[in-house]
Amino acid sequence: MPTIPLNATIQKQAQLLAEEARRTDPSIIKFYWFPAENEVRLIEVATDMQPSLDDAVQPYYFPASPQHNMPALSGVALIRDGEDGKLKLPKGWGTWAEAELLKMEDAE
Amino acid sequence: MTWREAFRQQALSDYAVFRHLTSQADIPVCHRLHYLQMATEKLAKSLLLVGSNALDERSHFALVPFLRMLPSRPDIRARLKWADNPKQFKTYIEKKVIPWAERIQNLVPVGDIDRLNPEYPWLNGRGEVECPAAYGFPEFSKEELIGFATFIDNLIRVTG
Numbered sequence: 677m678p679t680i681p682l683n684a685t686i687q688k689q690a691q692l693l694a695e696e697a698r699r700t701d702p703s704i705i706k707f708y709w710f711p712a713e714n715e716v717r718l719i720e721v722a723t724d725m726q727p728s729l730d731d732a733v734q735p736y737y738f739p740a741s742p743q744h745n746m747p748a749l750s751g752v753a754l755i756r757d758g759e760d761g762k763l764k765l766p767k768g769w770g771t772w773a774e775a776e777l778l779k780m781e782d783a784e
Numbered sequence: 785m786t787w788r789e790a791f792r793q794q795a796l797s798d799y800a801v802f803r804h805l806t807s808q809a810d811i812p813v814c815h816r817l818h819y820l821q822m823a824t825e826k827l828a829k830s831l832l833l834v835g836s837n838a839l840d841e842r843s844h845f846a847l848v849p850f851l852r853m854l855p856s857r858p859d860i861r862a863r864l865k866w867a868d869n870p871k872q873f874k875t876y877i878e879k880k881v882i883p884w885a886e887r888i889q890n891l892v893p894v895g896d897i898d899r900l901n902p903e904y905p906w907l908n909g910r911g912e913v914e915c916p917a918a919y920g921f922p923e924f925s926k927e928e929l930i931g932f933a934t935f936i937d938n939l940i941r942v943t944g
C-alpha cells in the first residue's frame with residue numbers, strides 16, 4: 677500500500693493545538709489527529725464532556741492564523757472519554773484506525 | 785403561536801445560522817459568537833416560559849438562571865444521558881457550562897462602550913476602537929466554544 681506523504685506543517689499545528697487545549701483544560705486527556713493534506717482534523721477527548729446524543733462526531737472549524745503558527749484551518753471536535761473509537765466520524769475523515777494518538781509532554 | 789413556541793422557533797433559526805458558520809472558517813469568529821449568544825438567550829427564554837404565558841421581563845440574561853435549575857431536573861438529566869451520575873452532572877453544569885454561559889451571555893451589547901461584544905465596535909482598555917470582525921476573540925478558547933455549543937446542541941435535542 678503506498679504511503680501518503682503528509683504535510684509536516686499540518687502535523688505540527690495539530691500538536692500545537694493539542695498542547696494548547698491541554699494547558700487550558702486538564703480534563704482533556706487524549707487527542708486523535710486524522711492526517712489530511714490541507715487542514716488539521718483533531719478530536720479531543722475530555723473526561724467531563726456532555727455525552728453524544730447522536731453517536732456522531734461534530735467538528736467545528738476555525739480559520740488559519742499564521743501569526744500564531746497555525747497556517748491551516750482547523751476542524752476540532754470534543755467528545756467524552758469512552759466514546760473514542762465508537763462515534764461516527766465526519767465524512768472524509770477516514771476511520772478511527774487511521775488516526776494518530778498525539779503524545780503530550782506531560783503524559784505519564 | 786405562543787410566546788414559548790415563537791422564542792424556540794427563533795432560537796432554532798439563530799442556532800442553525802451558528803451551526804452553518806462553524807463550517808465556514810473564513811468568516812470572522814464574531815459572527816459565530818453573536819449567533820450563539822442570540823440563540824442561547826432565546827432558547828433559555830423559551831424554556832422558562834410556561835404554556836401560553838407572555839414573557840414578563842425584557843432581560844437578555846435568561847440563560848444562566850435557566851442553567852442553574854438544570855441539576856434539579858431529573859427528566860432533562862436523563863435525556864442528556866447523565867441519569868446515573870447526578871452529582872457529576874451537577875458539577876459539570878456548575879463548573880463548566882455555567883461559566884461558559886456567563887461569558888457568552890455577557891457578550892450582549894448593552895451598557896458601556898468599553899464592553900467586549902461581537903456586534904458593535906467598542907473601546908479596548910488602551911482607549912483604542914476595536915472592530916468585532918477584525919478581532920480574534922482570544923478570550924474564548926476553541927474548547928470553550930465547542931464544549932458550550934455541543935451542550936446547547938444537545939439541550940435543543942432533548943427539549944424539543
